[in-house]
Amino acid sequence: MHLEGTILVGREFEPVEGRVVTADGEIVRIESCAVDSDDVILPAFVNAHTHIGDSIAKEAGEGLTLDELVAPPDGLKHRLLRAASHAEKVEAMARTLRYMESTGTGTFIEFREGGIPGVEALRDALSGSGVEYGARDIDAVVLGRDDPDVLAVADGYGASGARDGEFESVRTATGEAGKLFGIHAGERDADDINPAMDLDPDFLVHMVHAEPLHLDRLEDRGTPVVVCPRSNLVTKVGVPQVRELSARTKVALGTDNVMLDSPSMFREMEFAAKLADLPAREVLRMATVNGAEIAGLNRGVVEEGADARLLVLDGDSDNLAGAHDLVRAIVRRAGHADVKRVVLDGTPLRRE
Template identity: 85%
Template structure:
């Protein structure tokens, strides 16, 4: 198959008029040349931090503190998850997966609560088991939580934070298994950042309260960071120093808890771009190739040999028509209504929703 339009090529998202040729789920080549139509083709998004189990409780807990909302083991989220049936959680996650897929997310890194059963519920939602919404093409990197045995079924381990438990053993297990280890750090305050970094994680999440010493350590070690600025604002913990972090290490974007924010990478990009006043191309990298690098996936970029996970926008939509800088327009103003097609693994998906 092939897609025609303005193609955003490479990690600099150079606009090239032409076509993307796809075969066997891979980008084969980019051909330059005149084309009909106004489509804009970019990599599908990589949402680098989610908690989609929260889909059972959207907009619950207004006015609660961060700890009351999500702190294990008895934050509101955890109580609601314990009270929900497997079927309820699977159905709610399946709807969120459909929304994420239809708005251009091809891959997400999920911190999945509930141990082995929690990861199995996510797998069921992806496979469409027991739900009417069907199988999804969106790809999950599932990092289990709450039980070291979760590594038998998960792609790694997502730790809640260094103050919550001793994660030395599970960190050693993930390293031995060659799997990802991520950990929340610096969300509430700076006290847990150094202990989290001492674990030598594959990536850190939040880093709202990163200080100079932490920025130096990040740069020395090359530890990537996932920021979730909309979530941080909602929980009233502050906002991450995105510009400072980006100057020191790889930064990716995540949407965090579905109970607090929609898992829309369009909204996350716009908020991050306007908050940090970073170049649009840098923010688009945070939403695509940077998250893919953390996940260890060959996607998030349009170049030969990369996975064919692609998002097609209508460049002549009422929202995007007249844009002088198409990359800036995508980052700062594009939305779900501008999506004309999503291609994951080389195949169009989500026809029922787009």
């Protein structure tokens, strides 16, 4: 198949008028040529940190502290997850998956609560088992939690935080299995950052309270960070130093708990861009290729040989028409209504 329009090529998202040719789920050719299309073609988003099990409890817990909301084992979200049936969780997650696809997300990194049953529930939601919406084409990198044995069925382990338990043994097991290990750090304060970094994780999440020492360690080790600024604002823990972090290491964007925020990468990009006043291209990398690289995936960029997971926006929409800087317009103002097509594994999913 092929797509025509203005193509945002490579890591710099250089606009090229022409055609993207795909085959067998891969970008095989980018042709520069005159085309009669206002479409804008860019990589599908990579949401680098989610908790979509929270789909059963959207906007629950107003006024609660971070610990009261999400701290294991008895934060509000954990109590609600325990109370919900397998079918209820699968149905709620399936709805979120459908929304994520429709807003241009092609891949997400999920910290999945509930051990092996929790991972199985997400797999059921992805496969369409027991839900009316059918299988989804969005890809999940599923990091299990709450049980070391979850590594048998998960793509890695997503630890809650160094203050919540001892993770050395599961970190060792994850490394021996060649799987991904991520951990929350520096969300409410700086106390758990060094212990988290001592585990040599593949990436850290949040780092709201990173201090100069921690920034130096990040730079020395090259440890990536996933930031979730909207979530941090909602839980009143502060906001990450996105500009400072991005100057030291690779930074990706995540939307965090569905309980607190919609899993829209458009909203996360806009908030992060205006919060940190970073160049639009840097923010778009945070929403695409940086997250893909953290997960070890060949996507998040439009170039030959990359996975054909693409987002097509209507460049002539009332919202985007007249943009002088196309990448800046996408990062700061584009949204759900501008999505024309989402192409995952070479198959177009047209908006209904």
